Amino acid sequence: MPRKVHVQTTINGETAEFLCEPRQSVLEVLRDVLYLTGAKEGCNNGNCGACSVILDGRLVNSCLVLGAELEGKSLETIEGLAEPDQLHPIQDAFLENAALQCGICTPGFIVAAKALLDQNPNPTEHEIRYWLAGNLCRCTGYDKIVRAVQDAAKTMSSEVSA
Amino acid sequence: MRAFEYVSAKTVAEATSLLYEKGDQAKPLAGGTDLIVMVRENRRQLDRMVDIKALPETNVLSYSPDTGLSLGAAVPCHEIYADDAISAAYPGLIDAAKIIGGTAIQGRASVGGNLCNASPAADTIPPLIVLGAICVIAGPNGSTREVPVEQFCTGPGQTVLENGEFLVSFKIPPPPRNSSSFYLRFIPRNEMDIAVVGAGASVVLDDTKTSFVSARIGLAAVAPTPLLAEEAGGSLAGQEVSDDAINAAAEAAQAIARPISDMRGTAEQRTHLVGVLTRRALTGAIQRVKEA
Numbered sequence A: 001m002p003r004k005v006h007v008q009t010t011i012n013g014e015t016a017e018f019l020c021e022p023r024q025s026v027l028e029v030l031r032d033v034l035y036l037t038g039a040k041e042g043c044n045n046g047n048c049g050a051c052s053v054i055l056d057g058r059l060v061n062s063c064l065v066l067g068a069e070l071e072g073k074s075l076e077t078i079e080g081l082a083e084p085d086q087l088h089p090i091q092d093a094f095l096e097n098a099a100l101q102c103g104i105c106t107p108g109f110i111v112a113a114k115a116l117l118d119q120n121p122n123p124t125e126h127e128i129r130y131w132l133a134g135n136l137c138r139c140t141g142y143d144k145i146v147r148a149v150q151d152a153a154k155t156m157s158s159e160v161s162a
Numbered sequence B: 001m002r003a004f005e006y007v008s009a010k011t012v013a014e015a016t017s018l019l020y021e022k023g024d025q026a027k028p029l030a031g032g033t034d035l036i037v038m039v040r041e042n043r044r045q046l047d048r049m050v051d052i053k054a055l056p057e058t059n060v061l062s063y064s065p066d067t068g069l070s071l072g073a074a075v076p077c078h079e080i081y082a083d084d085a086i087s088a089a090y091p092g093l094i095d096a097a098k099i100i101g102g103t104a105i106q107g108r109a110s111v112g113g114n115l116c117n118a119s120p121a122a123d124t125i126p127p128l129i130v131l132g133a134i135c136v137i138a139g140p141n142g143s144t145r146e147v148p149v150e151q152f153c154t155g156p157g158q159t160v161l162e163n164g165e166f167l168v169s170f171k172i173p174p175p176p177r178n179s180s181s182f183y184l185r186f187i188p189r190n191e192m193d194i195a196v197v198g199a200g201a202s203v204v205l206d207d208t209k210t211s212f213v214s215a216r217i218g219l220a221a222v223a224p225t226p227l228l229a230e231e232a233g234g235s236l237a238g239q240e241v242s243d244d245a246i247n248a249a250a251e252a253a254q255a256i257a258r259p260i261s262d263m264r265g266t267a268e269q270r271t272h273l274v275g276v277l278t279r280r281a282l283t284g285a286i287q288r289v290k291e292a
């Protein structure tokens, strides 16, 4: 069997080191090696977005990236959003808008929404819906999720201008 | 997933020898949005993945109106459509780059991977064909060769690549004056789906923008490989821009389609769609020339 690889990377701003098998995905490394279980496995083939993470500033499906590919990169996961005593505005907005039911899709949606707002602080509803088209939710019907992202955008831009 | 070895190649020469050593048990890894899924689902078994994303040669993205576009095989779609000059020069390629999967897929999926995966339905291949893209291929012992994109795929999942070879980049000629391009596909949903049929067109018009100097038409999902509809495009050269000329070209495109029936659509529906989409692709490209 091929040897495990030693990977040094940055996760949520902190240096991380781990050993993984070459075949293990970032999703498997996060959940099974590093015990960061926020990213979820829905489809394991790139269709559902439950495993969304931000790699070097870009939204990706962690089920379609190998752990070995993280060497020297920077990864943001759902665990990096909240402060110890304060939720991220997108997390607040999801709660306020009841934008979740079973919750399995929620970390993926929130990470995807963060990637959107990082590069487009004031998206239209159309832009939000297209950006989130790779994230599936079987419970909410999406409208509340879209409203939560719109609310979060408002909160975050007023925080910036305040 | 069955175990395999992962190596990130540091040079083109290293990549070709890592591939050559293992024959069909090694594959290049770009964005992984096809390859990782295929290996996970045991549709492909490998001993080695050779990551070609760290090479400077596969990451070039440089455009000049004089020399055209040099596009590294591993550049993800997201990076291509984020570039305004490239978007303005090659809108047909951008149409395709923006509809591959969703945002997270576009952050990884490369045009090179889309071509090398050689799906008959691959969205970027018709625009690459109509834009006259040339594939730059590296092989063992420092060899290189160039292949026009319409000759690259030889069957579903099959390409001209020989043992040890991989695609390094594309050369796309600069857009001629009064030209533009357009790509569209038919899918039952708005996003996140595979083309039932795809059609791309590029047109060059005269200075009055009322007749065609030349045109090219490319089709996806209507044959074992994406097709250049050579006669259909050629029929437009010298013709006045008119519904009749466009309809005739669309019929000529339908004539070369050899579609199958599968879960996405019947052969009859696909042949019908070739006509509709070819007309729309031509009309869209013409509209873009007129608006420019």
Ligand SMILES: Cc1cc2nc3c(=O)[nH]c(=O)nc-3n(C[C@H](O)[C@H](O)[C@H](O)COP(=O)(O)OP(=O)(O)OC[C@H]3O[C@@H](n4cnc5c(N)ncnc54)[C@H](O)[C@@H]3O)c2cc1C
Pocket: A045, A046, A047, B027, B028, B029, B030, B031, B032, B033, B034, B035, B036, B037, B052, B073, B074, B099, B100, B101, B102, B105, B108, B109, B110, B111, B112, B113, B114, B115, B116, B117, B121, B122, B123, B124, B161, B165, B166, B167, B168, B192, B193, B194, B195
């Ligand atoms: C959810 C989802 C939605 C998708 N939607 C679409 C869609 O709408 N339209 C569409 O066309 N495709 C779609 N795809 C398929 C896929 O995303 C594209 O084909 C993508 O462009 C592949 O690029 P990649 O960089 O990820 O390739 P990889 O997966 O890395 O590679 C694909 C294949 O090409 C080979 N390869 C890669 N680079 C090279 C190279 N430089 N030289 C030689 N061989 C190479 C690999 O060995 C592999 O066999 C979708 C996939 C997913 C998971």
Ligand code: FES
Pocket: A040, A041, A042, A043, A044, A045, A046, A047, A048, A049, A050, A051, A052, A061, A062, A063, A064
């Ligand atoms: S688990 Fe990765 S996209 Fe569904």
Ligand code: FES
Pocket: A099, A100, A101, A102, A103, A104, A105, A106, A136, A137, A138, A139, A140
């Ligand atoms: S809340 Fe259940 S899948 Fe979205």
